[in-house]
Amino acid sequence: MNIAYKKTKVFISTALLAIALVGAGQSMAQQNKNQLPEIGTSAVSTLSLDKERIYGDAMMRQVRASMPLIQDPVLIEYINHLGNSLIRNAEGVNYQFDFFLINNKEINAFAFFGGHIGVHSGLLTMADNESELASVLAHEIAHVTQRHLARKLEAQTRTTPWTLAGMVTGVLLALVNPEAGMAALMSANAASAQASINYTRSNEKEADRVGMAILANSGFDPNGAPDFFKKMSAKYRYTSKPPAMLLTHPLPDSRITDSRNRAQAYPSRLLPVNLDFELAKARLRSRYSGEPKNNIKTFTAELRRQKYQIKEASEYALALAYFADKQYDAAEELLTELLDKHPNNLFFVDGLTDTYLEQKKYDKALTMLERLNLLMPNNQVVTLNYANSAIYAEKYALATNLLQDFLILNPGNFIAHDLLTEAYRKQDKPSQMHASQAEVYALLGLYPKAIDELHTAYNFASEKTLMKKRIKARIVQLQESENQLKRL
Structure with a gap:
């Protein structure tokens, strides 16, 4: 699918988001300091699962707005299919995971609140086989299921608020911008910084162990993990600037050895080359x-x-x-x-x-995709290509119906909302077009712009219609989402 998207120019600092989350963490720590944690759940005294979902959603909206995400249904489908095949063999899964790709040649991957896992395109192209790529995803899944970010917040509640702010800002910023994140970590006092780094190494060891089990139990070659580690170590051993992944995931020789030893505890698998x-x-x-x-x-x-x-x-x-x-x-x-x-x-x-x-062979495209849509209903590659082809062929009602049905099951799909906006524009339906554009802005975390679009949609809607009631209700929802973030 090859769509020329309208790029919205927004300038959002990940550091500002991290600072906002720090404030929330401090506030929760103050509110909950005299409450007993839920038995058997780590890090809940600092950050509940519901709060993690809210923060993860907020961070994902910022990532969409500020990073070069690859909005490509085929690649999104592939990376999520691979990720979910690993999730099925993980324990402690509390969310529906979301895997996304960033168009960046840097070797990096990161996980944050709510089951969001980002992979740089450079990491995928560096992997020699699917087991190597799967080993990185399994490692990041382990960070999420073990709630390492939440546990770090809990560990830092024993330090001063100022140090906590510095440490958490650095940790969160380091996920998406490692050099800036490491600089933020260094700005905290040395003792606390060292404690945080040690805690991170402990997290890495745990993520390696849990990730290895996920990898092997999912049918991949467990040697994919040490093989990928060894390749990175050899490639960047003598470079002055290591890749982003090694800044957030330190790779001492002992870690490579430990990984090789863990792999030997599982049966080695000689897998055929994977076409996808x-x-x-x-x-x-x-x-x-x-x-x-x-x-x-x-x-x-x-x-x-x-x-x-x-x-x-x-x-x-x-x-x-x-x-x-x-x-x-x-x-x-x-x-x-x-x-x-x-x-x-x-x-x-x-x-x-x-x-x-x-x-301009629209009929050929539509015939091929109509058959596949019956075979694979609501598959994002098929549905989005089918709807896009219908727009090209000026079959706007078909495109609209396809996208509306798809969004019922996939309300957060950015491409679908963007295509639906275009379909309404082509049909000269301004009320629906502005309402759909509002959803695009909302997915970027631009709530004021989204609400403005909804007000415009409301003005175009006919008097006393169900459309007006829906728009008013959606305005209230977005205002509440915006206020919820402010309260956090």
Whole structure:
């Protein structure tokens, strides 16, 4: 799916968000200092699960607004499918996890409140196999299920409020901006900073142990973890600037040894090369880096020299490069052959849909996606491509119905709200368009803008209609969400 999104210019500091969370943590610590914690639940005296969800939701909205997220249904589908296959074998899962990709060549991954796990595209392209990538996700899942951020807040309640503010700001900021986060940690007094670093190392050891169990129990090769650790250590051993991941996830030699020893406690698995993993890497290499003409040369050479793990992945990358270079016939030929070999593969379906739309072969796209929609109803790749194709074909009612049904089950899907806004705009339905645009702003945490859009939608709505009642109710909901954050 290849949509030119309207980029909203918003400048939001992660540090400011972290400071707001610090204030909340201090406030809760003061309110709860004389209350007994719930038996058997760690960190609850500082941060309840409900509060974690609220903070996680707030942070995710800020991340959407301030970081280069990859809003790509195919890659989102892949990383969430992989993540959820690991979640099924994890203990202490208290949330519906959300995995997302950031378009950044830095090697990094991080987890924060509410089950949100971010992965930089550079980490995925560095992994040699799916077990290596899965080992990183399993590690981050362990950070969440063991509630390491909440436990850190609880540990810091024994320090002074000023030190607590410095430490928590540094820890939270370090998740998404490690260099700034480490600077914030250094600004606290030395003794407390050292205690925090030691606590972080303890967390890392626990996350390694729990993550290894999740990885092995999910059917992946447990050696994926030490193999990835060893690769990172070798690549950055003599560099003056380590990758972001090593700033937040220190990697001493003892940790690599411990990881290798843990892996030996599980059966080693020799797994076949995973097609979707290789296609995800190919998509990142072709669509999100390099120039189209250079990419065509690169992938053509790979195929000629047979320098690939799976031939279809290099062919797919070449097809996407042809598409980016507006060589649509060449892209269609390759993608059609690939889809014939692997019917219903969503990577190939998505690429062929984009190609059909650029060639104005709308009927071909709609026919293909109508069949798949019956086979995989409410699959995000199929539904969003189907709705996008319907908009191109000026079948706006079809697009609207598809997106409305999809959003009932996936209310937080940014792409769906954006497409629905466009569908309403094309139909000249200003009330619905502004109401839908409000949801886009809300997902970015821009509540005042969202409420303004809803007021505009209200003014366009007909008198005494159900639409007006819904808009008024939504305004109240968003005002309450905004006030809830202020109260925190």
